[in-house]
Amino acid sequence: MKRILFVSSTRIGDAVLSTGLIWHLAEQYPDCRITVACGPLSAPLFAALPNVARVIEIKKRRYSLHWLDLWAKCVFTWWYLVVDLRGSGLAWVLATLHRRIFRGNRRDSFFRRLIRGTHKGTHRHRVEEISDVLNLKEPCAPRLQASTEAQSRAASLIPSSASTSEIILAIAPVATWRGKQWRIENFVELVRRLTGEGGLFQGARVAVLGAANERDQALPVIEAVPEARRIDLVGAVDLPTLYSCLERCSFYIGNDSGLTHMAAAAGIPTLGLFGPTDERHYAPWGDNAAVVRTALSLKELVGFPEFDWNRTETLMDSLTIDAVLAAVEDLQARQGSNVTPVTTY
Missing domain, CATH: 3.40.50.2000 (Glycogen Phosphorylase B;)
Known part of the structure; x- marks a missing residue:
């Protein structure tokens, strides 16, 4: 052995x-x-x-x-x-x-x-x-696996009895570093335009993701979703269960964060929002993943001697809601369908 x-x-x-x-x-x-x-x-x-x-x-x-x-x-x-x-x-x-x-x-x-x-x-x-590090000819794509228990917990949160045509949009609006976090009010408006009347995901349920200590920041997004369509997972489950929940979602949008990489590993369409970090190095990995970044370049945002990440506010303001909407539409069009079914066990 x-x-x-x-x-x-x-x-x-x-x-x-x-x-x-x-x-x-x-x-x-x-x-x-x-x-x-x-x-x-x-x-x-x-x-x-x-x-x-x-x-x-x-x-x-x-x-x-x-x-x-x-x-x-x-x-x-x-x-x-x-x-x-x-x-x-x-x-x-x-x-x-x-x-x-x-x-x-x-x-x-x-x-x-x-x-x-x-x-x-x-x-x-x-x-x-x-x-x-392992001298591999081809890179090893990230790959997670949930336990049977985690899958069961996820099924209780996103029931497998849901229609296979139902869309579940996953949103992770908070990042560990303020500089790379798109404004919460932008996420609120994005969800409204995507899931409201005439939106790409009209009538979709919305799963809001995050850690317990991110709840206060995420609350405006949670409250903006009608209760009947809301799946509040902020601080509610452990990471394996959260991953299993992601497997059951139809589309994910989030900042450059660990949750974005988890979504990409789950194989669902994943859009990462980037600005003051380098998507060439940290973009979500996979054929179903994409990135949209700020109009300002990485160098324009952080490439000067006086830059201090400890004191900065968000550096994502040159990324517009319209730009993110366009990126969502492009990524969804790559799926060959207007609807990505929910995973069921």
């Missing part, structure tokens, strides 16, 4: 983008047992993936002592392979036959790398970069 340690990300988006590698390892080594080490927020997403035997939560501590904690939990195992997407150096202090380490520019802060797009000054997608 081959034991594999897979060190992934703290952030949900990066963690989702790494999941394709788990599937690849499970296919390459069918008898392997994979231990995933990642942040507490993203940990639930890995539990149901193939060959995953254990998920270790990396809880950040001062002076990087969390790496010492992880080492202590892994040091007494003989590993066949250690895959470290964090470039932490952990692989060099564990007994392992093989090491695969992502070598980014660790001198840069997260936000500097996010804004610039990539390490080493290139503009490759994150999925392509991390696929290089």
Whole structure:
């Protein structure tokens, strides 16, 4: 039996983008047992993936002592392979036959790398970069899997008895960084125009997504949807259930966020709204995914020495509602139908 340690990300988006590698390892080594080490927020997403035997939560501590904690939990195992997407150096202090380490520019802060797009000054997608860690000829598309329990919970929220012609529009209006969050009032108007009379998704039910601490910000969108058509999932379910809910939706619109990557992994039409982050590096991945960005370029938004991400307000104002509507129409037209059916189990 081959034991594999897979060190992934703290952030949900990066963690989702790494999941394709788990599937690849499970296919390459069918008898392997994979231990995933990642942040507490993203940990639930890995539990149901193939060959995953254990998920270790990396809880950040001062002076990087969390790496010492992880080492202590892994040091007494003989590993066949250690895959470290964090470039932490952990692989060099564990007994392992093989090491695969992502070598980014660790001198840069997260936000500097996010804004610039990539390490080493290139503009490759994150999925392509991390696929290089395993020397793969083709990138591994992100792929999640929900447990039977998560699917059952999702079915109770979005019943499988719904008509297959019913449209469910998923909206995630909040982002972790204010700079990349489209204004809430824009989402309210977008939903009104899409689901109102004559809209592309006229009469659609609307699922509003987000974390519990995002509820106050998301509330105007929630309240703008008539109760009979409202599916309020903000802070209501765990990530595996939320993913299973996304599988049952017809179309997704959201900021550059972890939920956007989850929607793309679910295979539903996914539109990501981008501005001060680089879509060449972090666009939702997949044939059913698309991006619409601000009229102002990345360089115009953040490419000056005085830029301070800690103090900025939204940088998404040059992205108009009309531009997003046009992008929705273009992406939906690619589906070959005016209606994408709800997934049922």
